Each structure stands twice: as C-alpha cells, then as structure tokens.
Amino acid sequence: MLSTDSFLDYLQYERNYSENTIARYREDIEQFCEYVKEKFQGRVSPEEADASIIREWVFHLMDEKKYATTTVNRKLSSLHSYFRFLLRRGDVKADPLRKVIRPKNKKTLPTFIREDDMNRLLDEVDFGDSYKGCRDRMIILMFYATGMRLSELIGLNDVDVDFNALLIKVTGKRNKQRLIPFAAELKEELMNYVGKRNAEVPQRTSAFFVREDGRPLSATIVQNLVKRNLSKVTTLKKRTPHVLRHSFATAMLNNEAELGAIKELLGHESLATTEIYTHTTFEELKKVYNQAHPRA
Numbered sequence: 001m002l003s004t005d006s007f008l009d010y011l012q013y014e015r016n017y018s019e020n021t022i023a024r025y026r027e028d029i030e031q032f033c034e035y036v037k038e039k040f041q042g043r044v045s046p047e048e049a050d051a052s053i054i055r056e057w058v059f060h061l062m063d064e065k066k067y068a069t070t071t072v073n074r075k076l077s078s079l080h081s082y083f084r085f086l087l088r089r090g091d092v093k094a095d096p097l098r099k100v101i102r103p104k105n106k107k108t109l110p111t112f113i114r115e116d117d118m119n120r121l122l123d124e125v126d127f128g129d130s131y132k133g134c135r136d137r138m139i140i141l142m143f144y145a146t147g148m149r150l151s152e153l154i155g156l157n158d159v160d161v162d163f164n165a166l167l168i169k170v171t172g173k174r175n176k177q178r179l180i181p182f183a184a185e186l187k188e189e190l191m192n193y194v195g196k197r198n199a200e201v202p203q204r205t206s207a208f209f210v211r212e213d214g215r216p217l218s219a220t221i222v223q224n225l226v227k228r229n230l231s232k233v234t235t236l237k238k239r240t241p242h243v244l245r246h247s248f249a250t251a252m253l254n255n256e257a258e259l260g261a262i263k264e265l266l267g268h269e270s271l272a273t274t275e276i277y278t279h280t281t282f283e284e285l286k287k288v289y290n291q292a293h294p295r296a
Helices: 005-014 019-040 051-064 069-089 115-123 131-146 150-154 184-200 219-230 241-254 259-266 271-292
Strands: 167-171 177-181
Touching: 005 019, 005 069, 019 051, 019 069, 051 069, 115 131, 115 241, 131 150, 131 184, 131 219, 131 241, 150 219, 150 241, 219 241, 241 259, 241 271, 259 271
Parallel strands: none
Antiparallel strands: 167 177
C-alpha cells in the first residue's frame, strides 16, 4: 500500500490522536498489507484491493485467526479511515470498504454499581484518617459524581477545579476539553481533601490527586485502588474506573436526567454511544419487575 507515514502524520497532527491509537492504526493497516502481499505474491497491490479481497481478509481474521468481532470491526474501521484518506488525496478511485458489510457485534451492556452499593461504600466503609485513605475515597467519589474517564482524572490539575464557579475542566479524547459542573456537597468534599493534601503533602506537583510523596498518580495505582475498594461492596467481575463512569451515567438516567445532558457530561461525540445506558436501565427494570411483581 502507499506509504502510511502521511496518513499517520495526519492522525497525529490534524486529528490529535494519541500515540496508542496511532500505533493500532499502523498495526491494522500493516497487517492488511501483509495479507495481500502473501496471498497475491505482488500481483495485486494493497491499494488496488476491492471489496471481495477485504471480505476474504475478514474471513481469514475470523475463521483462521479466531479474532473477536469487535477486533475485526476495529481493523475494518482503521482500513476505512485509511482508504478515505487516500481517496481525498486522489491516490485511489474508490473506497472498497463501502461495499463490505461488517460482522455484527453482540451488544454488551455496560456494567454498573447499584446506587445503594455506592452509597454504602462512600458513607459506611471506613477509609481511615490518613491522606491516602482520604484521597482514595475522594477519587472514587470523583469518578461517581462526575463520570470522568481515568485519563481525565489523572490529568486533572489544581487550576482545573474552579471552586467559585463549581466547574471542573477536563481534557478528554483527542484533547477535547469540556466543563463538568458539581454541586455544593461535592465542593465541601473536595475542599476537605485539598486541605488534608496541602497539610500532609506540602511538596508536590500541580496534579490535583498525588501520591504520598507528591508525585502524580499512575493509571495502575488508580485502577488498583478502585478495584480494591469496589470489592468491599460488589462481586461484579469488572471493578474498574470505567464501571464508575457507567454507574454515574446509569444513576443520572435513573434520576430522570435528559440523555443529551448526559452525553455532554460524559464527553460522548455521538448520542448513540450514550443511548446504550437506556438499554442498561431497561434491563435492570425488567430484572426488578421479574423479581418483585407477584404475577411475573
């Protein structure tokens, strides 16, 4: 296929994609190129591939490589973006992906923690009086009260929390910034945390959440503390920061928040992404009905 360098540069500098995302694009495109090269022995170049060749590649990935449907669809999305880029530059005459029907994903509903379990964790579980205990509880509350992503929480600095306007500025996917409002109750919790942090960790970076020695938190530290504490109130298999994000969205929806408002708070680009939570709450509703209704 034509050099991918310009395409990857486009993703990095014009679309602001992360290094990890760009690496996945590179891997997917190179894998397709290798498949075409081996199958046709140079008789067909990757940029000449038509829909039938791509369908054969999909069959190869699913039947021989045993890739999951989600992985195959991600690879097709990478290829689709690449061919559209080539099409805009005039390097190819058509995008063959337009004629390829993608394998159907089995829709997995988001996992979430029930409101009463979250209340039990935040109100009844003893996190201790140390800075670390205060910080760990505040991190869990922050995820649950704002719906922010792990990367957004780790990237949060002191200047991003406006106690006067009651707004938190986060930097999400593709470096897009958004404002998350918070209420007086969370303000009090945050100010208590900041007071304890400033008193016990005087030498520190500008990060809002820091280690006991003042250094910024790593993703692993946050993931571990969330898993450890969620284990105290739930037996769910997934006990991650993202589950707390799901829990925020589900709680908002259960308390009659508008779907469009939840979309903005979560930083979703498409309403379709947010709509998955309506399926979750409907499934929960069915479960409650089946358990509680005398005629169910």
